[in-house]
Amino acid sequence: MNDRPGSAAELRPFEITRLDLHKVPGQSALFLDFLREPDKVSSFYPAIDREIADVAEDVLADYTVDRSYLCAMLESFNRGLECGEATLAGIERLRSDRCVAVMTGQQAGLFSGPAYTIYKAVTAIRFADELTKEGIDAVPVFWIASEDHDLEEVSTTSFPDVDGEMPGIRYWAGDDSEGLPVGEVRFGGSIDRQVKEVSDLLSSERAGELLARCYKEGETFSSAFGKLLTQLFGAKGLVFVSPMDPEFRKLAAPLVTAAVERSEEIGEALRRRDSELQQGGYHSQVRVGDDFFPFFLIDENGRRVPLRLQGGDAVRREDTNEQVQLSDLRDRFSKDPTILSPNAIMRPVVQDFVFPNVCYFGGSAEVAYFAQNSVVYEILKRPSVPIRHRASFTILDPKNRRTMLSYSLGFEDVLKGREEVTAGVIAEYLDPETARAFQTTRSKFESLIADLREKLENSEPTLAESLSKRRKKILWHIETLHNKFLKAESFKDEVAARRLAYLFGTVLPAGALQERTVNFLYFYAQYGDRLIDWLIESADTRGDEHTILTF
Numbered sequence: 001m002n003d004r005p006g007s008a009a010e011l012r013p014f015e016i017t018r019l020d021l022h023k024v025p026g027q028s029a030l031f032l033d034f035l036r037e038p039d040k041v042s043s044f045y046p047a048i049d050r051e052i053a054d055v056a057e058d059v060l061a062d063y064t065v066d067r068s069y070l071c072a073m074l075e076s077f078n079r080g081l082e083c084g085e086a087t088l089a090g091i092e093r094l095r096s097d098r099c100v101a102v103m104t105g106q107q108a109g110l111f112s113g114p115a116y117t118i119y120k121a122v123t124a125i126r127f128a129d130e131l132t133k134e135g136i137d138a139v140p141v142f143w144i145a146s147e148d149h150d151l152e153e154v155s156t157t158s159f160p161d162v163d164g165e166m167p168g169i170r171y172w173a174g175d176d177s178e179g180l181p182v183g184e185v186r187f188g189g190s191i192d193r194q195v196k197e198v199s200d201l202l203s204s205e206r207a208g209e210l211l212a213r214c215y216k217e218g219e220t221f222s223s224a225f226g227k228l229l230t231q232l233f234g235a236k237g238l239v240f241v242s243p244m245d246p247e248f249r250k251l252a253a254p255l256v257t258a259a260v261e262r263s264e265e266i267g268e269a270l271r272r273r274d275s276e277l278q279q280g281g282y283h284s285q286v287r288v289g290d291d292f293f294p295f296f297l298i299d300e301n302g303r304r305v306p307l308r309l310q311g312g313d314a315v316r317r318e319d320t321n322e323q324v325q326l327s328d329l330r331d332r333f334s335k336d337p338t339i340l341s342p343n344a345i346m347r348p349v350v351q352d353f354v355f356p357n358v359c360y361f362g363g364s365a366e367v368a369y370f371a372q373n374s375v376v377y378e379i380l381k382r383p384s385v386p387i388r389h390r391a392s393f394t395i396l397d398p399k400n401r402r403t404m405l406s407y408s409l410g411f412e413d414v415l416k417g418r419e420e421v422t423a424g425v426i427a428e429y430l431d432p433e434t435a436r437a438f439q440t441t442r443s444k445f446e447s448l449i450a451d452l453r454e455k456l457e458n459s460e461p462t463l464a465e466s467l468s469k470r471r472k473k474i475l476w477h478i479e480t481l482h483n484k485f486l487k488a489e490s491f492k493d494e495v496a497a498r499r500l501a502y503l504f505g506t507v508l509p510a511g512a513l514q515e516r517t518v519n520f521l522y523f524y525a526q527y528g529d530r531l532i533d534w535l536i537e538s539a540d541t542r543g544d545e546h547t548i549l550t551f
Helices: 029-036 052-062 067-080 085-094 116-133 191-202 205-214 221-232 246-261 263-279 326-335 347-354 364-379 398-406 418-430 432-459 461-492 494-507 521-527 530-538
Strands: 015-020 100-106 138-144 156-158 168-170 239-241 295-298 304-310 314-317 323-325 340-342 357-362 387-389 392-396 545-550
Touching (some): 029 364, 052 357, 067 246, 116 138, 168 191, 205 221, 246 326, 263 304, 340 347, 357 364, 398 494, 418 432, 432 461, 521 530
Parallel strands (some): 100 138, 357 387
């Protein structure tokens, strides 16, 4: 699908094409039905078809948080990230009782993590701007998941090298950091080595300066992440929030208290919803056991400890097995609202209590598990907020564009995988004669076997059955030989081998879209600040298409 109308395509140094997401492999059935058949999943997504204007009215009517307190907290936090005037102006707009938020968020990945993190921010900015132009004053807000404690996931990132290989770059935080929220894990002096490694790999002075400014000794994973995204989106008015901010915890306290009191009811509702999803033919999204409790305890050492519900009136610490009465936990929380941290199911509800949020942009996995947590909104009597799929991008650089033109490949061809594309390139361009010979051999063999089977079925049916088994073995041997031929042939033509290796290494690494692996700074180093503008301009806020930018 070509670019949508109304854009100044002649000013762009790239071509935009779009592909329906259902044509991209690896999507869950629930996500695809969410995109294509909303009526089929409307019971799981109460706000799926609601107009944002109607959602905004409900959200504003129900919003009780002190905006002055909220905005003071946001101003302090964002100034700490060295934000610009556009961000401060957005915070000032949020003071108005008619202003809403458009939210997204992500874990604080090393050097910003995979590219889709940036695409989330891009989508929220674009959609908030669209709403504002339609008369609904909206500010984009990015939730830095500073409470997350999965260091293994956030401490590694990947940049392609000149051959399309994807060497991972990792920061080792040390054993002492295990279990700590990433907002508490500080970089030591060794972070300078990773910054230099990335700078050398990217050969970009601008990218190197950005990283050196943001990622340095003493910064945490989340503060460095926030500073980097603040630099990238400095002029776009994106507002950042950290749920670990003590002032944020105070604002969220009424909702957290209500959820603690109704935790047993929340667990029962989540289990029912999980059963309903499975009865509808969908996979379970988040496993919820009988001892489910929607919050972690932040212990005396700052670590995030899972809590398990015990009989409806107590919780058990998973690390020590110590039991705490819910009444005691509520008393402790009333004195110190920093001791409880929401889990993945609870986080969106907390977010939508603190902010006048009218829409959340997430990835396909987030869209899927929102089908389960909508029951939490019902129990806590919160307005259900729609979730939309973030904009999804693949960036094709000139080198890959030339490769695809040379071999008459479209993006959908690439999605078929390296093995099938390589076979096609060999058949069409490198050794078509031998490729045709394999195909002819298979066809003739199948024809001869079919004739023989027909005769045997009339005279000796048991031999016909034996023939079917032998047919599979013979075809397997032919296919094995064919694959060995393809491998040998691809290595024989070094130019084609290198071009295809780079294509699949940078466009479909490990068989998945590049946005899930490749760090955004790889593209930023090539195209600079203009790339942010191009992405915002090209973002699909409907979320049902994959956008390919071909430079």
